[in-house]
Amino acid sequence: MSKRLSATAxxxxxxxxxxxxxxxxxxxxxxxxxxxxxxxxxxxxLRERKKKLFFVTNNATKSRKNYKKKFDQLGLKVDVDEVxxxxxxxxxxxxxxxxxxxxxxxxxxxMKGLEEELDEEGxxxxxxxxxxxxxxxxxxxxxxxxxxxxxxxVCGLDTSVNYTKLSKAFAYLHRDKDCAFLATNIxxxxxxxxxxxxxxxxxxxxxxxxxxxxxxSIGKPAxxxxxxxxxxxxxxxxxxxxxxxxxxxxxxxxxxxxxATLLVLTGITxxxxxxxxxxxxxxxxxxxxxxxxVRAVLS
Amino acid sequence: MSKRLSATAxxxxxxxxxxxxxxxxxxxxxxxxxxxxxxxxxxxxLRERKKKLFFVTNNATKSRKNYKKKFDQLGLKVDVDEVxxxxxxxxxxxxxxxxxxxxxxxxxxxMKGLEEELDEEGxxxxxxxxxxxxxxxxxxxxxxxxxxxxxxxVCGLDTSVNYTKLSKAFAYLHRDKDCAFLATNIxxxxxxxxxxxxxxxxxxxxxxxxxxxxxxSIGKPAxxxxxxxxxxxxxxxxxxxxxxxxxxxxxxxxxxxxxATLLVLTGITxxxxxxxxxxxxxxxxxxxxxxxxVRAVLS
Numbered sequence: 001m002s003k004r005l006s007a008t009a010x011x012x013x014x015x016x017x018x019x020x021x022x023x024x025x026x027x028x029x030x031x032x033x034x035x036x037x038x039x040x041x042x043x044x045x046l047r048e049r050k051k052k053l054f055f056v057t058n059n060a061t062k063s064r065k066n067y068k069k070k071f072d073q074l075g076l077k078v079d080v081d082e083v084x085x086x087x088x089x090x091x092x093x094x095x096x097x098x099x100x101x102x103x104x105x106x107x108x109x110x111m112k113g114l115e116e117e118l119d120e121e122g123x124x125x126x127x128x129x130x131x132x133x134x135x136x137x138x139x140x141x142x143x144x145x146x147x148x149x150x151x152x153x154v155c156g157l158d159t160s161v162n163y164t165k166l167s168k169a170f171a172y173l174h175r176d177k178d179c180a181f182l183a184t185n186i187x188x189x190x191x192x193x194x195x196x197x198x199x200x201x202x203x204x205x206x207x208x209x210x211x212x213x214x215x216x217s218i219g220k221p222a223x224x225x226x227x228x229x230x231x232x233x234x235x236x237x238x239x240x241x242x243x244x245x246x247x248x249x250x251x252x253x254x255x256x257x258x259x260a261t262l263l264v265l266t267g268i269t270x271x272x273x274x275x276x277x278x279x280x281x282x283x284x285x286x287x288x289x290x291x292x293x294v295r296a297v298l299s
Numbered sequence: 300m301s302k303r304l305s306a307t308a309x310x311x312x313x314x315x316x317x318x319x320x321x322x323x324x325x326x327x328x329x330x331x332x333x334x335x336x337x338x339x340x341x342x343x344x345l346r347e348r349k350k351k352l353f354f355v356t357n358n359a360t361k362s363r364k365n366y367k368k369k370f371d372q373l374g375l376k377v378d379v380d381e382v383x384x385x386x387x388x389x390x391x392x393x394x395x396x397x398x399x400x401x402x403x404x405x406x407x408x409x410m411k412g413l414e415e416e417l418d419e420e421g422x423x424x425x426x427x428x429x430x431x432x433x434x435x436x437x438x439x440x441x442x443x444x445x446x447x448x449x450x451x452x453v454c455g456l457d458t459s460v461n462y463t464k465l466s467k468a469f470a471y472l473h474r475d476k477d478c479a480f481l482a483t484n485i486x487x488x489x490x491x492x493x494x495x496x497x498x499x500x501x502x503x504x505x506x507x508x509x510x511x512x513x514x515x516s517i518g519k520p521a522x523x524x525x526x527x528x529x530x531x532x533x534x535x536x537x538x539x540x541x542x543x544x545x546x547x548x549x550x551x552x553x554x555x556x557x558x559a560t561l562l563v564l565t566g567i568t569x570x571x572x573x574x575x576x577x578x579x580x581x582x583x584x585x586x587x588x589x590x591x592x593v594r595a596v597l598s
Contacts, residue, residue, distance in 0.1 A: 134435055136459045141493035159462040160435045166460075167496050174495060188509045194440035196473060197466050198509040205508035206501035210487050 002263070002274050005288040008296040014286070015045075015297065018260060020052045020240040022229070024220070025070075026059065027245030027267020028291055032193020035074045036266050038292020043076060045298065053082055054229055056242075058219035058249060060087035060156035060184035060200060063116035081232070086184040086200075086219030087114040089228045090154055091121040093218050097227075098152070098180060105149050107172050109165045109203055110156035114184060118154075126150065127165055139164040146171055155204035155215060156184035166206050173211055181207065185219025187249060191268060220244075221252035243291060245269055247282040255282070263287040301562070301573050304587040307595040313585070314344075314596065317559060319351040319539040321528070323519075324369075325358065326544030326566020327590055331492020334373045335565050337591020342375060344597065352381055353528055355541075357518035357548060359386035359455035359483035359499060361412035362419075380531070385483040385499075385518030386413040388527045389453055390420040392517050395530075397479060403450035406471050408464045408502055413455045413483065425449065426464055427457075438463040445470055454503035454514065455483035465505050472510055480506065484518025486548060490567060519543075520551035542590060544568055546581040554581070562586040 186201030244250020245267020543549020544566025
């Protein structure tokens with residue numbers, strides 16, 4: 001059963017037990033463009049106590065550099081090396097895990113941030129923000145000349161998704177069973193400031209349906225994201241905690257990695273999914289209303 | 300086991316046994332813009348023998364009237380009342396099965412043909428070909444004012460599918476559990492003249508994924524299409540045969556309706572899916588290379 005944190009001693013105990021803190025961002029630190037109350041103080045407190053902090057996001061629409069700007073705008077001081085995004089993890093996966101030869105290319109359904117991370121890893125890519133593929137004009141295979149060097153299709157959230165991109169990606173994957181099918185993440189929904197929108201998983205879903213083949217998903221809850229963190233920093237899983245607002249991504253991710261897990265209720269999950277008869281089978285070790293609650297130790 | 304037809308007597312027997320012939324079109328009568336060899340003669344032969352003919356298509360991009368033009372162009376004489384499309388069946392389902400009040404509206408992800416069939420049934424609709432929704436511009440819920448009268452979302456193949464349409468449809472379905480979620484059909488692929496493209500099922504797939512809810516599919520293999528035929532014409536299922544090129548739509552459709560089934564190999568299905576160790580569990584009563592083979596009885 002999940003432990004509800006409420007007393008000052010609960011939060012003190014958490015600070016004592018965990019040296020490394022992994023945070024999901026949207027729904028934990030902010031919601032859309034609104035900082036969650038107390039986040040500045042809590043991050044300062046953690047830094048004062050010499051905790052290692054990492055920010056782990058499935059958002060693949062922005063590169064780490066650009067994602068850091070969001071922190072800057074909200075007045076949160078972080079280092080770009082503390083930020084791990086699913087676009088970055090996807091690029092690392094393609095170059096280091098798949099070891100895709102440099103002569104090969106990736107067909108992208110996704111946005112600028114994903115392309116930037118592929119560029120950083122020296123991975124050639126097609127599609128994405130290319131104006132030729134960002135069109136609602138009719139698509140015909142007659143005018144399509146597939147690039148024989150495409151060795152993977154990667155799908156992230158793409159608010160310019162369209163039938164041309166889907167058809168090209170389908171063609172690459174359908175013609176060549178060895179063409180890798182990757183998704184930066186398969187979040188069902190995306191929490192915009194004004195409410196939920198279809199998430200990155202709904203961008204790869206048409207291909208998965210048409211092909212009868214599921215993508216390899218890189219972001220949370222897959223361990224690939226944690227492998228990326230681990231490649232850069234040593235940490236002791238027993239003294240590491242994952243803080244998130246989604247049971248099926250954040251909490252599942254922490255559990256798969258053998259980390260402690262703290263669910264906050266400022267995001268997508270309702271308390272009834274944590275306790276009571278309709279609780280999820282994914283049980284966080286701890287839950288609290290908001291990360292801001294950790295401020296209790298300051299009073 | 301499926302019976303392979305080859306002798307003249309096989310085709311004569313078919314003509315004796317079945318009075319009503321239901322045809323799938325693409326892959327059976329034509330492929331893309333190319334008529335399949337012998338189709339004109341075979342349809343003439345069936346009409347001479349006083350057979351009732353129906354053309355049952357999952358294609359929801361065209362209304363029956365417009366779909367008939369395709370027959371005209373290819374030199375096939377059919378009556379519009381002989382044509383049954385999944386767009387028409389969807390409209391009939393909304394008005395006659397769901398009995399959606401006339402004050403309610405449908406949000407459409409689909410093309411002109413679907414809108415025309417909704418118009419014919421007097422069903423108000425939003426989205427679809429509305430230029431405001433056919434855009435790759437950023438979508439924000441901030442500027443979206445949902446119509447409180449939307450009672451259903453219907454998805455057909457839409458080559459202008461985009462994030463605005465998906466987000467609006469998602470919003471209608473997510474806000475209101477009673478909002479019906481319909482798909483004209485859920486074909487995984489669409490057979491264009493130049494090869495396969497993502498099908499209508501890949502248009503509803505993003506919503507199904509984001510919502511965790513499957514659409515009610517109207518087209519083959521669902522019986523709704525057959526209910527539409529039945530509403531207009533009496534036929535004896537024992538003396539009716541469904542001719543198609545897809546096991547999981549056409550043949551499944553015939554079987555569910557208690558009809559005899561004839562698979563042709565001019566479309567999507569390979570012989571190895573009908574006979575041998577890798578055969579599908581959906582077994583047509585008969586199979587033959589092409590509908591043109593029925594010409595054997597003429598010689």
